[in-house]
Each structure stands twice: as structure tokens, then as C-alpha cells.
Amino acid sequence: MDHDEARTRILDAAEKLFYDRGIQSVGMDELRTTAGVSLKRLYQCFPAKHDLVEASLCRRDARWRSALTAYVTEHADTPEARPLAVFDWLHDWFSAPDFRGCAFINSFGELGATSDGVGRVAREHKRALRSYLTDLAGDASVTEPAAVGGQLALLVDGAISTAAITGDPSAARQARTAAAALLAAGASGG
Numbered sequence: 001m002d003h004d005e006a007r008t009r010i011l012d013a014a015e016k017l018f019y020d021r022g023i024q025s026v027g028m029d030e031l032r033t034t035a036g037v038s039l040k041r042l043y044q045c046f047p048a049k050h051d052l053v054e055a056s057l058c059r060r061d062a063r064w065r066s067a068l069t070a071y072v073t074e075h076a077d078t079p080e081a082r083p084l085a086v087f088d089w090l091h092d093w094f095s096a097p098d099f100r101g102c103a104f105i106n107s108f109g110e111l112g113a114t115s116d117g118v119g120r121v122a123r124e125h126k127r128a129l130r131s132y133l134t135d136l137a138g139d140a141s142v143t144e145p146a147a148v149g150g151q152l153a154l155l156v157d158g159a160i161s162t163a164a165i166t167g168d169p170s171a172a173r174q175a176r177t178a179a180a181a182l183l184a185a186g187a188s189g190g
Contacts, residue, residue: 001037007045009035014056019103023053023110053107054117060103061125065132072136079139083152083183086133087176090159094169101164102157129153142186151182 001009013035017026028049032042046052068089076085093099100106104122111118133156134149142148159175162168 001041003045006035006037006041009037010042010045010052011056011059014052015060018053018056018107019060019100020098023107050115050117053111053115054121057103057107057118057121057125061121061128064103064125065128069132079136079141080183080187083133083136083140084176084179086136086152086156087159087172087179090156090163090175091169091172094160094163094172099163099169102160105157105161126153126157129156137183137186140183140187142183144186148182148186152179155179155182 010031013031014026017031017034028042029039031052032039035042037045046055068086071089071092072082072085075088076082104125107118108122112122130149130153133152134145137148137152138145155175155178159171162171
């Protein structure tokens with residue numbers, strides 16, 4: 001197995017195990033076994049656990065935002081419909097049997113006070129999401145897209161946290177209703 005294949009297998013294992021059970025409860029030996037690589041290869045790819053945690057979060061960020069963008073592009077016909085399509089995508093995600101909330105909020109809650117890297121990656125993910133939502137709000141002709149984008153980001157994070165805690169995907173629908181009201185008020189200058 002070459003370095004790239006080993007790295008991919010390790011990241012696949014880490015992403016699943018960390019998301020399912022948390023970072024601190026997963027040891028490097030379990031990661032090695034799940035990935036099917038030697039401990040030596042694991043440490044060649046990721047010299048320390050924090051390197052693996054940061055890499056898995058960065059990869060998850062790229063995949064998560066890519067999936068969201070693809071869904072919005074495919075399912076929303078107009079610029080005005082795009083911000084609301086975000087909440088439809090969230091509902092689908094919340095309905096998945098392996099949904100465990102936001103990996104970035106979870107990781108920050110677990111390690112943010114002790115890991116600058118986890119904090120940095122979590123903040124960057126949230127900044128990028130807010131920027132995307134701000135762009136969608138601007139494209140939807142909202143008068144103050146930065147303000148509305150920030151409010152939409154709060155609705156997204158609130159819906160994710162609520163769905164994770166309650167196990168009820170309808171949090172996305174409730175947040176969508178609030179988002180529609182925000183967008184209507186923002187478009188009218190309200």
C-alpha cells in the first residue's frame with residue numbers, strides 16, 4: 001500500500017470514528033486497526049494524533065461544503081430559492097441514520113480549549129459557511145447580505161444542534177421557516 005492509499009484509509013477511519021464516538025475516546029491503535037495499516041505507517045502519515053484530527057476536520061469541511069453547494073445548485077432554480085435550499089439539504093442530512101450533529105461544534109466542544117488547531121479549523125469552517133450564506137443572501141437581493149448571512153448561519157447551527165440533541169430532523173424545517181421570514185424582511189429593507 002502506498003502513502004496516499006494509507007493516508008486515505010486512515011482519514012476515512014478517523015473521520016468515521018471521531019464523528020461517531022468523539023476524538024478522545026478513539027485511540028491510535030483502534031484507528032490503525034480500522035484503517036488496516038501498521039502503526040508505523042499511521043505515524044508516518046500522521047506523526048501525532050492532533051495532525052490526524054486537523055487533517056480529518058479539514059477534509060470533512062471540504063466534503064461537507066461541497067455537498068451543500070452541489071445540492072443548492074441542483075435543487076434551487078432561482079437565486080431567491082438558494083438560501084432556503086440550504087435548509088432542505090440540512091433536513092436530508094439530519095434524517096440520515098449516522099447524523100451526530102456538527103463535527104466542528106463537537107470537536108470544538110471536546111478539544112477547543114486545549115487544541116489551537118481544532119479551534120482554528122472549526123472557526124474557519126464556520127467563517128466559510130457564513131461567507132457562503134452571505135453570498136447566497138446577496139444573490140437573493142437582500143439589502144444587507146452580511147447581516148442576513150450571519151443570521152442564516154445562526155439558524156443553520158441552531159438547527160444542527162437541535163436536531164442532534166432531539167433526534168428530530170424537523171428542526172431544519174423550523175429553521176427554514178425562520179430563514180424565509182428573514183429573507184423576506186431583508187429583501188424589503190425591513
